[in-house]
Structures are given as C-alpha cells and as structure tokens.
Amino acid sequence: xxxxxxxxxxxxxxxxxxxxxxxxxxxxxxxxxxxxxxxxxxxxxxxxxxxxxxxxxxxxxxxxxxxxxxxxxxxxxxxxxxxxxxxxxxxxxxxxxxxxxxxxxxxxxxxxxxxxxx
Amino acid sequence: xxxxxxxxxxxxxxxxxxxxxxxxxxxxxxxxxxxxxxxxxxxxxxxxxxxxxxxxxxxxxxxxxxxxxxxxxxxxxxxxxxxxxxxxxxxxxxxxxxxxxxxxxxxxxxxxxxxxxxxxxxxxxxxxxxxxxxxxxxxxxxxxxxxxxxxxxxxxxxxxxxxxxxxxxxxxxxxxxxxxxxxxxxxxxxxxxxxxxxxxxxxxxxxxxxxxxxxxxxxxxxxxxxxxxxxxxxxxxxxxxxxxxxxxxxxxxxxxxxxxxxxxxxxxxxxxxxxxxxxxxxxxxxxxxxxxxxxxxxxxxxxxxxxxxxxxxxxxxxxxxxxxxxxxxxxxxxxxxxxxxxxxxxxxxxxxxxxxxxxxxxxxxxxxxxxxxxxxxxxxxxxxxxxxxxxxxxxxxxxxxxxxxxxxxxxxxxxxxxxxxxxxxxxxxxxxxxxxxxxxxxxxxxxxxxxxxxxxxxxxxxxxxxxxxxxxxxxxxxxxx
Numbered sequence: 328x329x330x331x332x333x334x335x336x337x338x339x340x341x342x343x344x345x346x347x348x349x350x351x352x353x354x355x356x357x358x359x360x361x362x363x364x365x366x367x368x369x370x371x372x373x374x375x376x377x378x379x380x381x382x383x384x385x386x387x388x389x390x391x392x393x394x395x396x397x398x399x400x401x402x403x404x405x406x407x408x409x410x411x412x413x414x415x416x417x418x419x420x421x422x423x424x425x426x427x428x429x430x431x432x433x434x435x436x437x438x439x440x441x442x443x444x445x
Numbered sequence: 446x447x448x449x450x451x452x453x454x455x456x457x458x459x460x461x462x463x464x465x466x467x468x469x470x471x472x473x474x475x476x477x478x479x480x481x482x483x484x485x486x487x488x489x490x491x492x493x494x495x496x497x498x499x500x501x502x503x504x505x506x507x508x509x510x511x512x513x514x515x516x517x518x519x520x521x522x523x524x525x526x527x528x529x530x531x532x533x534x535x536x537x538x539x540x541x542x543x544x545x546x547x548x549x550x551x552x553x554x555x556x557x558x559x560x561x562x563x564x565x566x567x568x569x570x571x572x573x574x575x576x577x578x579x580x581x582x583x584x585x586x587x588x589x590x591x592x593x594x595x596x597x598x599x600x601x602x603x604x605x606x607x608x609x610x611x612x613x614x615x616x617x618x619x620x621x622x623x624x625x626x627x628x629x630x631x632x633x634x635x636x637x638x639x640x641x642x643x644x645x646x647x648x649x650x651x652x653x654x655x656x657x658x659x660x661x662x663x664x665x666x667x668x669x670x671x672x673x674x675x676x677x678x679x680x681x682x683x684x685x686x687x688x689x690x691x692x693x694x695x696x697x698x699x700x701x702x703x704x705x706x707x708x709x710x711x712x713x714x715x716x717x718x719x720x721x722x723x724x725x726x727x728x729x730x731x732x733x734x735x736x737x738x739x740x741x742x743x744x745x746x747x748x749x750x751x752x753x754x755x756x757x758x759x760x761x762x763x764x765x766x767x768x769x770x771x772x773x774x775x776x777x778x779x780x781x782x783x784x785x786x787x788x789x790x791x792x793x794x795x796x797x798x799x800x801x802x803x804x805x806x807x808x809x810x811x812x813x814x815x816x817x818x819x820x821x822x823x824x825x826x827x828x829x830x831x832x833x834x835x836x837x838x839x840x841x842x843x844x845x846x847x848x849x850x851x852x853x854x855x856x857x858x859x860x861x862x863x864x865x866x867x868x869x870x871x872x873x874x875x876x877x878x879x880x881x882x883x884x885x886x887x888x889x890x891x892x893x894x895x896x897x898x899x900x901x902x903x904x905x906x907x908x909x910x911x912x913x914x915x916x917x918x919x920x921x922x923x924x925x926x
Contacts, residue, residue: 350540354884355537355882357882358882358884393540393541396540397540399540399543399544399547405526406525406526407525407526408526408527408528408887409528409890
C-alpha cells in the first residue's frame with residue numbers, strides 16, 4: 328500500500344472523532360477524543376511515507392476497535408457523572424439543577440448540629 | 446443540653462408516615478447501593494399504588510399478552526455518579542481491553558491446555574501472545590512470566606515460596622514497613638513458621654535508607670522484598686540501587702511488588718536486577734482477577750508452589766489459565782507500553798493542577814511522601830479536619846483515605862505512621878488517584894468541592910478557631926481538668 332493521501336487521513340481523522348463521540352461514558356469519550364487529536368497532530372509533522380502508511384493502517388485497525396467498544400459501552404450506559412450535569416444545567420439554563428445534591432451534602436447531617444451547638 | 450433540645454425537635458417531627466425526614470436522616474449512613482455507585486438521596490420508595498398514568502399509556506396491553514400484566518420497572522430518579530479519583534484501588538477497564546477479551550468469552554472458548562484440537566490451540570496462542578506483551582513491558586523473557594489471580598497471589602506465592610524452599614539453610618527475610626498488607630501478612634505468617642523477618646523503617650519522605658538495608662542483610666537472608674511504588678503515598682523506591690546492593694550478596698533474591706508501578710513508570714528487570722516481581726491486571730486498566738509473577742529463570746530462582754495440581758505454568762501455579770482474562774492483561778500491558786509516555790505527561794499535568802488548585806486556596810496542607818513519587822498518587826493531609834468526615838461530606842467524589850484494604854478500620858494508615866506522620870495528620874489524610882481517563886473538568890470540580898468542604902469543616906472546628914487565635918495546640922495538656 329502506498330502512502331495515504333491527505334483526504335484519506337482527514338477522512339480517518341473525522342471518522343475516529345465521530346466514533347469517539349459515541350462513547351456513552353464521559354471519561355472514555357473525552358479520552359479518545361483527546362488521544363485522537365494528539366495522535367493526528369503528531370502525525371501532521373510526519374514526512375516519512377513508510378511511517379505514514381503504518382500510521383494509517385494502525386489507525387484503520389483502531390477505528391474498528393473503537394467502533395465495537397463504543398457500541399458495548401453504550402449497551403451498558405450508566406448514570407451521568409456529576410460534572411456532566413453541571414454543564415447540562417448551565418447550557419439549558421436550569422438554575423436549581425444542582426440544589427438537591429448540594430442540599431443533601433450539607434442538609435442531612437450537619438446544619439441541625441451547628442444550630443444546636445450555637 | 447443537647448438532649449433537652451433534641452426532644453422537642455423529635456416531637457415536632459410528623460409521625461412515621463413521614464418518608465421525608467426518615468430519608469434525610471438515612472442519607473449519611475445508608476451504604477451506596479451495590480448496583481451503581483452514585484450520588485443519590487436515598488428516600489424510601491413510594492407506597493405501591495396504581496401505576497403512573499404515563500406508564501399505563503405507554504404499555505397498552507395487546508392481545509398477544511394473553512392477559513398477563515407487564516412488570517414495568519419504576520424509572521429511577523435521575524442519579525449522578527461521583528467523580529472517580531481512586532485509581533490506586535482499581536482502575537476502569539480500558540474499552541480496548543474489553544474488546545480484545547470478548548472473543549474469548551464468546552466464540553473462542555477453548556482451554557489453552559488442550560493439545561488435541563483447534564479450540565485449545567487458538568486459546569494457547571492467545572495466551573502466549575499475552576505473555577509476550579507482559580514480558581515486553583518489564584523487559585523480561587516470555588517464559589519468565591507466570592499468570593496468577595492477581596498481585597496478592599503473586600506476592601504470597603513468591604514470599605512464602607522462596608522462603609520455604611530455602612528454609613533448610615536460610616531463615617531470614619527483609620521487607621519494609623510501608624509494604625502492602627499482603628506482603629506484610631505473608632511475612633507475619635512466615636514468622637509464625639519460625640522465620641525471622643526484618644521490617645526496614647523508612648525516612649520521612651517514604652524512601653528506605655540503603656545503609657539500613659546493607660546492615661540488615663545476613664548470611665542467612667534468602668529474600669529482600671521491596672515495593673516499587675507505594676500504594677498510599679506514590680513514593681518510588683530506588684530499585685536500581687537496591688538491586689545492585691542485594692545482588693552484591695550471593696544467594697539473596699530480590700522481589701519487588703510492582704502492582705502500582707507496572708505500566709506507569711518504566712521498569713526493567715535486568716536493569717534493576719530484579720529476580721521476582723508481582724504484577725496486577727486491574728491497576729493497569731486491565732481486568733480484575735488476573736495478575737502475573739515474574740520469576741527469573743537465568744539464573745534460576747526456585748520456589749515452592751502453593752498450589753499443587755496439573756503442573757501448569759512451570760509447575761509453579763497449577764490450574765487452568767483463564768484465557769480471556771490473560772488476553773485482557775496482555776492487551777492492557779501492550780496499551781500501557783504504547784501510552785506510557787503520554788499517560789505520564791497527562792497524569793503529571795493533572796496532578797500539578799490538583800495540588801496547585803488546593804494548596805493555593807487552603808492553608809495547612811501537608812503532602813505525605815516524597816514529591817518525586819508517582820504523580821498519579823497524591824496523598825494530602827488536611828490539618829484540623831477529620832479524614833472520615835471529609836470523605837462523608839465529599840459524596841460526589843470517590844476518594845479514599847488510604848488503601849482500600851484497610852479503609853474499613855478507623856485506624857490511621859500504618860504507611861503514614863511509618864513515614865513519621867503524627868496521629869492527627871494520619872487521620873486527616875486523603876489519597877487522590879489520577880489516571881488515564883481523568884479530565885481537567887473533573888479535577889477542577891474536585892478542587893472546588895475540597896476547598897469548600899474543608900473550609901466548612903474548619904469553620905465548625907474549635908481547634909481551627911484556636912489556631913486562628915494563635916494558640917499552639919500541641920502545647921495544650923488535654924487531660925487536665
């Protein structure tokens with residue numbers, strides 16, 4: 328196989344980013360987005376055609392792995408992380424979104440105690 | 446005083462129909478449900494009644510249901526999962542590892558020891574590829590790797606095995622005070638059997654003194670066991686210097702528990718002259734329930750096996766190899782090798798962000814262990830705050846005050862005590878574990894939560910008030926009445 332063309336590499340890059348976005352888990356999604364960007368940025372300075380070919384072939388293989396892994400990850404999707412809700416709340420403009428959690432942290436054990444002491 | 450005010454409070458409360466108040470009391474003591482660790486308010490389920498109208502509308506019974514009622518699980522209220530910052534306890538399995546394992550859980554189910562058919566051959570081939578990945582990661586030869594059920598088994602097998610094999614001529618073992626529980630307990634067991642064990646002290650930064658080790662080695666010493674990266678403080682021991690020192694004595698073997706080090710810092714068994722090494726799968730984003738032991742063959746290290754049976758794994762660990770788990774461990778090692786540099790840079794950056802974020806906003810914080818340790822394990826002590834109450838208040842961050850094995854007891858960590866930390870500081874410690882999948886956003890969230898909770902707890906603490914007034918607490922004689 329000859330060295331991949333620019334459009335082939337760009338196509339692989341966008342597909343990998345798109346696949347990474349389909350992970351249900353916040354941590355995995357962000358990790359694969361970040362690593363894909365990092366790897367392709369390193370590749371951008373690659374001039375050796377043999378290495379470019381190797382990079383492209385490994386990328387194609389990894390894309391297949393990511394595709395399957397993302398499907399499995401979506402099948403067993405868990406609840407969202409605390410940081411995800413925060414962002415959601417801000418974007419959608421729910422003001423009181425986090426209040427339940429905040430209240431339960433301070434609300435159940437501590438406040439009556441401090442009133443009693445005072 | 447307290448009771449008198451409690452009584453009217455209790456009376457004012459509405460009687461047991463009262464789901465709300467019950468729920469709010471229970472929030473703190475209720476253990477997190479086993480199914481999913483999540484931040485949630487544990488309020489009792491509403492009494493069974495007619496299903497909500499939307500549910501009924503959703504499942505209109507059809508003729509094919511034959512009159513049976515469909516059980517509709519009640520939709521869980523939206524719960525959120527806490528941030529995971531406890532990678533030293535266990536790390537999430539990398540999705541790429543799971544993808545490598547799945548074929549061996551579904552289609553390729555052969556026993557790797559079956560020699561007579563293709564099912565066995567394909568499983569055996571996969572196991573050997575995995576063995577090569579593990580060996581490459583630590584600079585060993587394939588055949589030196591023995592698969593076990595985890596680092597605890599590896600440690601037990603190696604320490605007891607080497608000691609018992611040489612018990613006719615040698616009866617002395619050296620280890621350190623900050624080792625993992627399974628190493629210390631194996632040594633204690635050997636003490637009961639009549640062996641002598643030296644537990645080396647560590648300096649304030651958590652690193653052993655080489656002169657102590659040199660003095661401790663006797664003609665009867667058979668094994669020196671010193672861990673690479675400490676699981677509570679992240680302190681890295683100078684394995685290369687230790688290896689050179691140990692190997693200057695004939696017939697003394699050097700074992701290193703590298704469960705927290707493999708795949709995170711570069712290791713080479715020949716470079717550090719390590720004879721035996723313990724490796725864990727689930728600390729390097731691999732599956733739980735699998736690990737490996739490195740047992741050098743040239744020059745040969747001999748040990749007495751714990752398990753007797755079919756003689757698999759050079760006779761050292763009988764039992765059918767779990768092919769899918771081993772494939773997972775191999776894939777995790779191969780990923781760790783490829784990603785080590787990038788992971789390390791990333792973890793260092795996040796670790797600095799965390800330490801800087803907390804120390805710039807809160808005072809009186811001590812970092813336990815040398816700062817030159819593994820950056821993914823940050824152990825901080827917050828003065829005038831009790832560690833357990835800190836953990837309780839930080840419901841949306843999954844942290845631990847030390848090792849997962851000992852966190853059930855309220856005893857302060859023996860590792861921190863060995864470092865010379867005062868009892869109160871050992872009690873107020875938190876361990877932050879940063880891994881491959883941690884993000885900046887999570888770190889910022891944790892910093893913000895820690896700062897607010899520590900400030901809140903300190904505001905309630907009379908000790909903190911006294912410190913603010915300039916009273917030196919250590920000079921107070923508390924027992925005086």
